[in-house]
Amino acid sequence: xxxxxxxxxxxxxxxxxxxxxxxxxxxxxxxxxxxxxxxxxxxxxxxxxxxxxxxxxxxxxxxxxxxxxxxxxxxxxxxxxxxxxxxxxxxxxxxxxxxxxxxxxxxxxxxxxxxxxxxxxxxxxxxxxxxxxxxxxxxxxxxxxxxxxxxxxxxxxxxxxxxxxxxxxxxxxxxxxxxxxxxxxxxxxxxxxxxxxxxxxxxxxxxxxxxxxxxxxxxxxxxxxxxxxxxxxxxxxxxxxxxxxxxxxxxxxxxxxxxxxxxxxxxxxxxxxxxxxxxxxxxxxxxxxxxxxxxxxxxxxxxxxxxxxxxxxxxxxxxxxxxxxxxxxxxxxxxxxxxxxxxxxxxxxxxxxxxxxxxxxxxxxxxxxxxxxxxxxxxxxxxxxxxxxxxxxxxxxxxxxxxxxxxxxxxxxxxxxxxxxxxxxxx
Amino acid sequence: xxxxxxxxxxxxxxxxxxxxxxxxxxxxxxxxxxxxxxxxxxxxxxxxxxxxxxxxxxxxxxxxxxxxxxxxxxxxxxxxxxxxxxxxxxxxxxxxxxxxxxxxxxxxxxxxxxxxxxxxxxxxxxxxxxxxxxxxxxxxxxxxxxxxxxxxxxxxxxxxxxxxxxxxxxxxxxxxxxxxxxxxxxxxxxxxxxxxxxxxxxxxxxxxxxxxxxxxxxxxxxxxxxxxxxxxxxxxxxxxxxxxxxxxxxxxxxxxxxxxxxxxxxxxxxxxxxxxxxxxxxxxxxxxxxxxxxxxxxxxxxxxxxxxxxxxxxxxxxxxxxxxxxxxxxxxxxxxxxxxxxxxxxxxxxxxxxxxxxxxxxxxxxxxxxxxxxxxxxxxxxxxxxxxxxxxxxxxxxxxxxxxxxxxxxxxxxxxxxxxxxxxxxx
Numbered sequence: 001x002x003x004x005x006x007x008x009x010x011x012x013x014x015x016x017x018x019x020x021x022x023x024x025x026x027x028x029x030x031x032x033x034x035x036x037x038x039x040x041x042x043x044x045x046x047x048x049x050x051x052x053x054x055x056x057x058x059x060x061x062x063x064x065x066x067x068x069x070x071x072x073x074x075x076x077x078x079x080x081x082x083x084x085x086x087x088x089x090x091x092x093x094x095x096x097x098x099x100x101x102x103x104x105x106x107x108x109x110x111x112x113x114x115x116x117x118x119x120x121x122x123x124x125x126x127x128x129x130x131x132x133x134x135x136x137x138x139x140x141x142x143x144x145x146x147x148x149x150x151x152x153x154x155x156x157x158x159x160x161x162x163x164x165x166x167x168x169x170x171x172x173x174x175x176x177x178x179x180x181x182x183x184x185x186x187x188x189x190x191x192x193x194x195x196x197x198x199x200x201x202x203x204x205x206x207x208x209x210x211x212x213x214x215x216x217x218x219x220x221x222x223x224x225x226x227x228x229x230x231x232x233x234x235x236x237x238x239x240x241x242x243x244x245x246x247x248x249x250x251x252x253x254x255x256x257x258x259x260x261x262x263x264x265x266x267x268x269x270x271x272x273x274x275x276x277x278x279x280x281x282x283x284x285x286x287x288x289x290x291x292x293x294x295x296x297x298x299x300x301x302x303x304x305x306x307x308x309x310x311x312x313x314x315x316x317x318x319x320x321x322x323x324x325x326x327x328x329x330x331x332x333x334x335x336x337x338x339x340x341x342x343x344x345x346x347x348x349x350x351x352x353x354x355x356x357x358x359x360x361x362x363x364x365x366x367x368x369x370x371x372x373x374x375x376x377x378x379x380x381x382x383x384x385x386x387x388x389x390x391x392x393x394x395x396x397x398x399x400x401x402x403x404x405x406x407x408x409x410x411x412x413x414x415x416x417x418x419x420x421x422x423x424x425x426x427x
Numbered sequence: 428x429x430x431x432x433x434x435x436x437x438x439x440x441x442x443x444x445x446x447x448x449x450x451x452x453x454x455x456x457x458x459x460x461x462x463x464x465x466x467x468x469x470x471x472x473x474x475x476x477x478x479x480x481x482x483x484x485x486x487x488x489x490x491x492x493x494x495x496x497x498x499x500x501x502x503x504x505x506x507x508x509x510x511x512x513x514x515x516x517x518x519x520x521x522x523x524x525x526x527x528x529x530x531x532x533x534x535x536x537x538x539x540x541x542x543x544x545x546x547x548x549x550x551x552x553x554x555x556x557x558x559x560x561x562x563x564x565x566x567x568x569x570x571x572x573x574x575x576x577x578x579x580x581x582x583x584x585x586x587x588x589x590x591x592x593x594x595x596x597x598x599x600x601x602x603x604x605x606x607x608x609x610x611x612x613x614x615x616x617x618x619x620x621x622x623x624x625x626x627x628x629x630x631x632x633x634x635x636x637x638x639x640x641x642x643x644x645x646x647x648x649x650x651x652x653x654x655x656x657x658x659x660x661x662x663x664x665x666x667x668x669x670x671x672x673x674x675x676x677x678x679x680x681x682x683x684x685x686x687x688x689x690x691x692x693x694x695x696x697x698x699x700x701x702x703x704x705x706x707x708x709x710x711x712x713x714x715x716x717x718x719x720x721x722x723x724x725x726x727x728x729x730x731x732x733x734x735x736x737x738x739x740x741x742x743x744x745x746x747x748x749x750x751x752x753x754x755x756x757x758x759x760x761x762x763x764x765x766x767x768x769x770x771x772x773x774x775x776x777x778x779x780x781x782x783x784x785x786x787x788x789x790x791x792x793x794x795x796x797x798x799x800x801x802x803x804x805x806x807x808x809x810x811x812x813x814x815x816x817x818x819x820x821x822x823x824x825x826x827x828x829x830x831x832x833x834x835x836x837x838x839x840x841x842x843x844x845x846x847x848x849x850x851x852x853x854x
Contacts, residue, residue, distance in 0.1 A: 013657035015468060016459055017452025018666065024470065025444025032443055039477050041442060043451065043468035050466050057484040075636060121640075168829065209502060213548075230440035239445065288722070288743065294729030295715070295722030298743040302721030305797050305831055313749035315742055316715065316725040322740035322783050326753065356749050370732050402595070404732055 002037045003065065003190040006058035010070040010080055011165055012045035022167045023069040030174065031067075032241070035193040039063060046071060048083045055087045055160075063158050065186040070165030072145035074125025080162055081131060081148060088150055088157055090133035098138050098146055099130035105144055137180045139163075142172035151182035159186035191243060196250060198238045198257060201273070201417050203264035205231055208238065211260045219256065221249035234413040235273070236264075266417070273416045274300065280423035281310050287358035288314030289327050289348035291339065292366040292382060296412040312358045317348060323365075327351030340365050342383050342395035349385035349393055361387045362419050368407045382411045386422045394422055429464045430492065430617040433485035437497040437507055438592060439472035449594045450496040457601065458494075459668070462620040466490060473498060475510045482514045482587075490585050492613045497592030499572035501552025507589055508558060508575060515577060515584055517560035525565050525573055526557035532571055564607045566590075569599035578609035586613035618670060623677060625665045625684060628700070628844050630691035632658055635665065638687045646683070648676035661840040662700070663691075693844070700843045701727065707850035708737050714785035715741030716754050716775035718766065719793035719809060723839040739785045744775060750792075754778030767792050769810050769822035776812035776820055788814045789846050795834045809838045813849045821849055 007027050013019040024041040031038050040058060044050040051071075058066050071080030085092050103126055129145055132138045139147035145164040152159045159182050163170045177183055200208070208229055215222050224246040229238045238257070242250055258265060266273065288298045288311075298314035301307060317323040320339055324331050329347040337343045348363035366382025373379035380400040387393040396418060400410040434454050440446040451468040458465050467485060471477040478498075485493050498507030512519050530553055556572055559565045566574035572591040579586045586609050590597045604610055627635070635656055642649050651673040656665045665684070669677055685692060693700065715725045715738075725741040728734060744750040747766055751758050755778040756771055764770045775790035793809025800806035807827040814820040823845060827837040 012655045014452075015455060015465060016655065016666070017456040018655070018664065019657050019659055020447060020452065025441075025447065028442060029444040038442060039471070040481065041470035043470075044466070053484075053488050054467065057480075057488075061480050061484075228439045228443065228445070230446050232446055237445065239443070290722070293726070294734075294738070295717075295725030295741060295743065298722030299720070299726055302743075302745065302835075303832075307721070308745055311721070311743075312746040313743045313753065314722060314745075315753070316722065316729075316738075316740045318729065318735055318741075319739040319783075326740065326742070326783065356746075356753065405730075408729075 002035065003187060004037045004039050004063045005031050005065040005067065006040040006042065006061070006063040007031075007038065008051065008054050008058070008066060008068040009041065009043045010046060010051060010068060011043075014070070015043050015045040023163075023165065023170055026167065026171065027067050027069065027163075031065075032193075033195060034187065035190040036065070036187065046077045046079065048079050048086075051080065051083045052087055055084065059156070059158055064152075064189075065183070066158050066160045068160065068162050069170055072129065072147070072162070072164045074122075074129055074144070078128075081133070084148075084150065084160055084162055085133040088133060088153070088160065090135060090150070092131040092133055094127060095130050095132045095138055098132065098140075099126060102126045102129055102141060102144055102146070105141065137182060139173055139177050139180060141169070143169035145169065147173050147177055149177060149180035149182040152186060159183060193241045193243060194247065194250075195239060195241050196254070197267070197270055198240075198254065198265055199267035199272075200236045200238075200261055200264040201234070201266055201413075203236045203261050205229060205236060208236060208257075208261070211257060214260075215253050215256055219249055219252045221246055222253060225250055225253060227253075234410045266420070273413070273420055274303065276420045277301070277416055277423075278304075278310065280420050281360065284310070284359035284423075285312050285357075286310055286360040286362070286419070287312050287352040287356040289352035289361060289363040289385075290314060290316050291318060291323070291348070291364060292368045293364045293408055293411050293415065294318065296408060297362060297364060297415045300412055300416065313356050315352055315356070323348060327355065338377070340367055340377055340381060340383055342385070342397060345383040345385035346387070346393045346395050347385075349387035353387045353389065359389050360419065360423070361385075362415050363387075364411050364415055366407070366411060368404045368411075370404060380407050382407065382414070384411075384415060384418050386418050388422060394418075429462065430614060431464045431466050431490045432458050432492040432494065433467040433469070433488070433490040434458075434465065435478065435481050435485070435493060435495040436468065436470045437473060437478060437495060438470075441497070442470050442472040450590075450592065450597055453594065453598065454494050454496065454590075458492075460620075460622060461614065462617040463492070463614065473504045473506065475506050475513075478507065478510045479514055482511065486583070486585055491579075491616075492610070493585050493587045495587065495589050496597055499556065499574070499589070499591045501549075501556055501571070505555075508560070511575075511577065511587055511589055512558075512560040515560060515580070515587065517562060517577070519558040519560055521554060522557050522559045522565055525559065525567075526553060529553045529556055529568060529571055529573070532568065536571075564609060566600055566604050566607060568596070570596035572596065574600050574604055576604060576607035576609040579613065586610060620668045620670060621674065621677075622666060622668050623681070624694070624697055625667075625681065625692055626694040626699075627663045627665075627688055627691040628661065628693055628840075630663045630688050632656060632663060635663060635684075635688070638684060641687075642680050642683055646676055646679045648673055649680060652677055652680060654680075661837045693847070700840070700847055701730065703847045704728070704843055704850075705731075705737065707847050708787065710737075711786035711850075712737055712739050712784075713787040713789065713846070714739050714779040714783040716779035716788060716790040716812075717741060717743050718745060718750070718775070718791060719795045720791045720835055720838050720842065721745065723835060724789060724791060724842045727839055727843065739783050741783070742779055750775060754782065765804070767794055767804055767808060767810055769812070769824060772810040772812035773814070773820045773822050774812075776814035780814045780816065786816050787846065787850070788812075789842050790814075791838050791842055793834070793838060795831045795838075797831060807834050809834065809841070811838075811842060811845050813845050815849060821845075 353361035369379035780788035796806035
């Protein structure tokens with residue numbers, strides 16, 4: 001018997017699609033990783049009736065824990081605490097200590113901004129945020145909005161954890177929230193699950209599905225593994241959740257996949273291709289020379305803290321004059337082979353390594369579309385080069401499906417895999 | 428009386444947060460724009476019991492239309508059509524015409540891949556996808572999965588529109604889906620709404636909220652406007668939905684906002700800052716010189732088709748040697764003022780314009796964090812330069828909050844606004 005949870009995401013801006021919800025997936029992932037079974041995520045606007053309907057639905061569907069996100073601000077349209085209290089039949093009480101705490105935070109902010117606004121709506125907002133349902137445990141704010149944990153009651157009401165909407169505030173509050181007695185009690189009955197991730201590149205969902213069917217027929221206990229596969233950003237990810245007793249079945253499944261798709265599997269330890277590129281560089285520096293990806297490869301290589309240790313820089317060479325002027329690609333080569341050619345890709349990589357003084361360089365030049373395609377080089381054609389000092393420069397041509405954004409995204413991912421592949425190859 | 432809708436997103440990969448849902452927000456936006464009131468979005472994994480519970484919840488909450496996305500594939504874990512049919516109490520019938528249609532699509536794919544797989548599971552999958560509930564209207568596939576539109580019945584069951592999960596397939600199918608008799612009937616009662624968007628930069632939510640409170644007190648009929656404000660990517664967006672009769676109230680509200688925040692409002696016609704940068708360039712070319720944004724500004728400028736008409740290229744100058752070597756920033760200047768300084772930002776922009784041969788150039792150099800901050804230049808300090816030929820180069824220093832990703836994102840947005848601001852300024 002596992003613990004079941006439901007997540008309620010509030011906010012008209014999320015419901016209407018103007019802001020992408022980050023909280024539902026984040027909370028779901030945390031709960032799943034802890035062995036909680038997430039049954040539902042629901043999204044509603046800032047309307048108490050819709051929120052009430054969703055809370056009633058989740059309670060009726062027998063979840064043990066409801067996590068709500070959003071609607072904790074000081075203004076009138078932020079109604080989550082009042083609505084949840086109404087749902088639970090608990091009165092709201094002013095928590096004087098909490099009020100003083102929020103007031104101190106706001107006063108510090110105001111002082112920093114040198115602001116002296118009319119304080120009466122401000123104080124009213126703070127008082128609203130300091131209201132706590134009867135018997136609930138307040139969670140100190142990480143921004144200005146406190147959270148609330150409401151214990152399960154005898155009347156079949158689940159435990160409810162009320163969290164703020166800004167993802168940074170929610171995530172900062174999470175550890176404290178888990179440690180409140182109501183949430184600790186709700187999670188006590190959870191079953192520990194393991195989760196393993198296998199990542200592959202250049203493997204189709206259909207081919208993996210065939211191997212999984214083979215596993216169904218040949219591995220005993222495979223039914224106890226909860227396998228999800230999904231293709232994202234050109235990589236195929238297989239996530240398996242299982243209880244400790246099913247570990248031998250998972251080991252057999254992992255071996256079967258290694259046997260059939262060993263060349264495509266690039267990660268079984270949770271590492272991403274970004275992790276692997278950094279590891280494979282192992283102290284060497286890298287530069288980029290990008291045409292169709294327009295800076296996306298460099299942006300990706302500088303995503304993480306400390307990237308200045310390996311990324312020296314890059315050139316976005318969109319115009320042919322920039323390919324020649326900044327990277328030394330001969331104009332005659334561009335005229336003869338075209339800007340989208342392995343010759344030019346190689347010259348771009350060589351030029352970047354040479355001129356920017358890097359040990360390794362990666363280049364992209366392709367037709368992202370929608371215009372510019374020909375019969376021989378259709379939209380989606382992309383050439384790559386990887387230069388490593390002391391070795392011949394390698395080049396590839398790939399054909400990617402989809403629109404401009406997709407071609408650019410898949411090209412960026414391909415560049416990362418090509419770099420990792422070349423650096424891992426001992427030759 | 429408006430039409431109420433609910434959206435059900437299926438897929439374990441979405442529920443678990445491994446894939447960001449694109450369909451719920453997309454469908455919600457389309458429906459809202461047509462004047463449909465979207466009450467709920469619900470997300471469930473690939474489990475029939477959870478999907479059934481969500482369908483029952485929406486029907487009990489009196490929605491007129493349910494749109495489901497996902498779960499239409501050929502494999503056993505794709506269960507949406509069967510579950511929806513079960514929910515409606517409708518039998519499933521094989522649609523021979525649909526089966527032939529899907530078979531033809533698959534055969535073309537196989538031929539292109541030169542594949543000859545064992546065809547019996549394949550044929551079983553196609554037969555599964557060609558099952559249509561009694562009385563429902565099949566919608567031809569845009570990938571391989573057909574959609575289904577199920578008419579409202581007398582027993583209080585809402586209209587149900589079943590759509591595929593891949594966003595490109597779903598979006599391609601949308602116009603046909605809207606035109607099926609069941610969906611046409613369901614949407615007949617909707618009320619036409621107008622939607623207006625005001626976008627501002629450098630305006631806080633609190634300041635806008637104060638103006639909205641003033642509007643509440645002074646504009647008659649303001650209560651008929653449905654106003655949503657949200658801060659995203661450093662821009663404050665105010666979306667207002669209203670019926671035709673409320674247009675005068677909206678006009679007054681828009682005038683009040685222009686009066687109070689005219690300097691911060693940059694768009695009232697739906698245009699984005701990206702649109703405005705391209706318009707303001709008006710035939711001139713642009714180059715980038717980026718340090719902390721690491722290629723993100725160039726990537727953004729090459730996002731759209733036809734960007735080679737204005738973006739000649741850029742330099743990602745992460746290492747100081749690249750700032751000097753590729754952009755001509757004097758090493759002595761870096762030593763004296765630091766790499767993060769307005770002097771260096773100006774020299775980077777000048778160097779990019781000069782060396783890449785562009786009419787306009789924009790530069791960024793800052794401390795994205797988490798390391799590298801000092802008392803005088805804390806993490807989040809970013810200097811910008813904009814060079815326009817024939818004019819003195821302008822520079823700014825900005826301080827951005829949040830983590831590395833946030834600082835880089837806000838810096839990229841700031842660069843766009845600074846370029847647009849300089850180009851729009853006639854001096």
